[in-house]
Each structure stands twice: as structure tokens, then as C-alpha cells.
Amino acid sequence: xxxxxxxxxxxxxxxxxxxxxxxxxxxxxxxxxxxxxxxxxxxxxxxxxxxxxxxxxxxxxxxxxxxxxxxxxxxxxxxxxxxxxxxxxxxxxxxxxxxxxxxxxxxxxxxxxxxxxxxxxxxxxxxxxxxxxxxxxxxxxxxxxxxxxxxxxxxxxxxxxxxxxxxxxxxxxxxxxxxxxxxxxxxxxxxxxxxxxxxxxxxxxxxxxxxxxxxxxxxxxxxxxxxxxxxxxxxxxxxxxxxxxxxxxxxxxxxxxxxxxxxxxxxxxxxxxxxxxxxxxxxxxxxxxxxxxxxxxxxxxxxxxxxxxxxxxxxxxxxxxxxxxxxxxxxxxxx
Numbered sequence: 146x147x148x149x150x151x152x153x154x155x156x157x158x159x160x161x162x163x164x165x166x167x168x169x170x171x172x173x174x175x176x177x178x179x180x181x182x183x184x185x186x187x188x189x190x191x192x193x194x195x196x197x198x199x200x201x202x203x204x205x206x207x208x209x210x211x212x213x214x215x216x217x218x219x220x221x222x223x224x225x226x227x228x229x230x231x232x233x234x235x236x237x238x239x240x241x242x243x244x245x246x247x248x249x250x251x252x253x254x255x256x257x258x259x260x261x262x263x264x265x266x267x268x269x270x271x272x273x274x275x276x277x278x279x280x281x282x283x284x285x286x287x288x289x290x291x292x293x294x295x296x297x298x299x300x301x302x303x304x305x306x307x308x309x310x311x312x313x314x315x316x317x318x319x320x321x322x323x324x325x326x327x328x329x330x331x332x333x334x335x336x337x338x339x340x341x342x343x344x345x346x347x348x349x350x351x352x353x354x355x356x357x358x359x360x361x362x363x364x365x366x367x368x369x370x371x372x373x374x375x376x377x378x379x380x381x382x383x384x385x386x387x388x389x390x391x392x393x394x395x396x397x398x399x400x401x402x403x404x405x406x407x408x409x410x411x412x413x414x415x416x417x418x419x420x421x422x423x424x425x426x427x428x429x430x431x432x433x434x435x436x437x438x439x440x441x442x443x444x445x446x447x448x449x450x451x452x453x454x455x456x457x458x459x460x461x462x463x464x465x466x467x468x469x470x471x472x473x474x475x476x477x478x479x480x
Contacts, residue, residue: 151238151262151287156180157299171295178276182291186268190292192359193314193437194269199363200436201246201271206429211421217252220309223463223470224336227257230305230472232334235260237304242293242325243267243311247275250307251282258284264303268292293321300327305334310468313339313441319451326455332477335457338470342442343411344397350414351435359438366436367428373435374428377416380406411466445469 172183186194206212227233233254241250244265254261258279265275266289279286289296293308293315306329312321318339329335342348354373358366385405392400398412406418417430434440445464448471452459457473464470 151264155238155264155287155298155302171297173291173297178280179272179288179290180297181289182295182297184292184295186292187316189438190268190316193439196363196366196432196436196438197245197267197314198269198271199367200429200432201269201274203367203425203429204246204274206423206425207246207248209423209426212426213248213252215419215422216248217255220249220253223338223465224253224472225461227254230334232304232332232474233257233261236262238262238264238302240298240303240306240325240328241265242296242306242308243314244275244288245269245271245311247278249309251278253307253309258282258286263287264289264298266291266293266296294324296324296328298328301330303328303333304330305336308335308337310338310340312337313443314437314439316439318441318443319447322451323455326451326457326475329475331475333475335452335473335475336471338468339448340440340442341464341466341468342444343466346396347412347414348442351440354414354435355438355440358436363436367432370428370432370435371424373414373416374424374431377406377410377418377427377431378424380409380416381418381420443469 173180174183233239239254239261241247241263244250244267247265250258250263250265263279263284263286265272265279265286267275268291272288272290276288291297293312306325308325312318312325315321326335358369361369383405386402387405387408388402389398389400392398396412406416410416415431415434417427419427448469449459452471452473456476458476459471459473461472462470
């Protein structure tokens with residue numbers, strides 16, 4: 146299937162010679178590389194897109210061998226090996242919903258990208274970073290810049306949706322989930338990760354910091370993260386354990402021994418620390434968490450309810466303090 150045929154399969158009509166396409170009242174333009182929506186986004190979604198567009202241009206903060214290995218290992222631990230999913234065989238159409246610079250897909254799918262029909266979409270200008278990298282690597286791919294809730298893709302036209310840590314960055318995680326779920330063909334997969342709700346102190350701190358930086362220019366927000374990142378490094382270098390004698394249920398604090406940095410990390414504020422990473426790489430991760438105005442958190446019960454409502458059976462569920470990873474399969478007869 147050539148690119149023109151795949152575009153037609155996905156959008157349901159040909160893109161005209163001038164590169165124009167319309168979905169309802171939303172116009173799109175194709176510049177030869179990316180199909181771009183020409184529509185206004187909400188204030189919070191625009192802010193989120195601006196922050197992520199900035200973040201993915203900080204290439205030195207996520208492209209080192211150790212940063213890539215960390216990403217690859219974390220993805221594989223949660224989603225499992227690709228060999229577990231025959232739905233992702235040669236020729237499968239995979240929609241990377243919220244691709245950013247494409248790093249999650251590159252690390253998780255790896256060499257299999259040469260056999261997949263990859264479609265990356267993102268609301269931010271990071272989609273241009275992804276398109277350039279995929280072209281340089283020789284991967285057969287298509288790219289769309291659009292809000293996930295208004296993608297110009299026909300229902301049931303993709304074999305899998307991969308959405309790694311993205312839907313919670315829209316105006317409504319549930320609406321984004323339902324919009325993407327309908328794009329998966331009967332028998333296809335929905336692979337995604339969303340943030341999980343945490344204890345009340347951590348939730349308060351997260352909202353407080355996010356509100357404090359949301360109106361800053363991206364560079365200023367990046368710079369403000371620096372002190373928080375240095376605090377995380379200082380806590381990590383202490384290499385001290387705290388032994389919580391029993392669960393503090395009122396605050397969601399669990400009993401047991403924990404490194405002091407991880408105690409602060411899970412219960413007070415996100416100040417990421419990995420000794421093998423540079424300060425900039427850790428700052429990238431903290432910025433990713435605090436900078437976007439849209440960053441909703443959810444419970445396992447919510448996610449299970451959404452899957453059932455959309456006609457998906459959960460095949461793999463990994464629940465961690467940080468978030469919830471799901472691999473779900475759409476019923477053969479659809480929802």
C-alpha cells in the first residue's frame with residue numbers, strides 16, 4: 146500500500162492537488178510531509194502544545210544512550226515484548242496518538258518500524274521533529290498535526306492505537322480515549338498510559354507548581370524547573386532511607402522502608418533523580434510533568450470502565466504509583 150492509498154484509507158477521501166482536505170468544519174493542509182489542521186484549540190490545549198513543542202526541541206535532553214535506554218526499558222516493562230501481539234505484524238497500521246518527537250515509538254517498536262505503517266500525530270510542532278527523524282531513518286511514515294479529539298481518520302481504519310502518556314494532556318482524557326477508541330478496527334489494539342492519582346500532598350503540590358508555571362514562556366518555565374531538579378539530585382545523593390512505621394491513610398503514605406528521595410518523590414513533589422542521567426535530562430522529565438496546563442490524573446476503576454464502555458477487553462494492565470498502562474483489544478464485532 147503506497148502513501149497515497151494509505152492516506153485515502155485513513156481519511157476516507159483523496160487529498161486534492163493543492164494539499165487541501167476538510168473534516169466537517171475543520172480544514173487541513175498537506176505540505177508534502179505533514180497534514181495540518183487549521184483550527185483553534187482551547188487555551189489550555191494551546192498552552193500544553195506550546196510547552197511540548199518547546200520540550201521536544203531540547204534534543205540534548207533525551208537523545209543520549211542512557212536516556213534512550215531508560216525509555217526503552219520502561220516501555221518494554223510496561224507494554225511487554227512486541228512478539229506478544231500478532232496484531233502488530235508486518236503491514237499493520239499503527240497510529241501514534243500524541244507522538245511528540247516520536248521517541249517512544251522509536252524506542253518501543255525499534256526495528257519493527259520498518260514493517261509497520263506508522264502514522265504519527267501530535268497537536269504541537271514536535272510532529273516536525275518526528276517527521277524529520279523518521280525520514281532520516283528511512284521509516285515509511287505519515288504525520289498529522291491535529292487535536293486528538295478531531296483527527297481526520299475514519300473509524301475502524303487502524304490496527305492499533307499507541308498513546309504513551311498523552312491523553313491526559315488533552316482537555317478531557319475520557320473524550321480523547323473515546324475518540325481514539327473508535328479508530329481501532331475490530332480485533333485491533335489500544336495501547337496507552339495515563340497518569341494515576343496520588344496522595345493528597347503530592348496532588349496539591351503538583352497542581353500548585355503547574356498553576357505557577359502555566360503562564361510563563363516555555364524557557365522561563367524550563368529555567369524555574371532547574372531548582373526543583375537540583376533538589377531532587379541533592380535528595381538522591383543523600384542515599385538515606387526512611388522507615389515509615391505504618392500506613393498514613395489520611396495522606397496516602399505507605400508503610401515501609403524507602404529512599405528519602407523516593408519518599409519525597411511519591412508523597413510530596415516530583416523531583417526526578419537517576420544517578421546515570423545528567424541534570425538536563427532530569428530537568429526534561431520534571432518539565433514534562435509540571436509545564437503543561439492539561440495533566441489529568443485517574444484511577445484504575447475509571448480506566449476499566451472506559452474500556453468496557455468502548456468494547457475493549459483488557460489484555461495487559463500495569464498499575465504503578467506513577468500511572469496506569471493498558472493493552473486492550475477491541476471486540477471482533479466492534480463496540
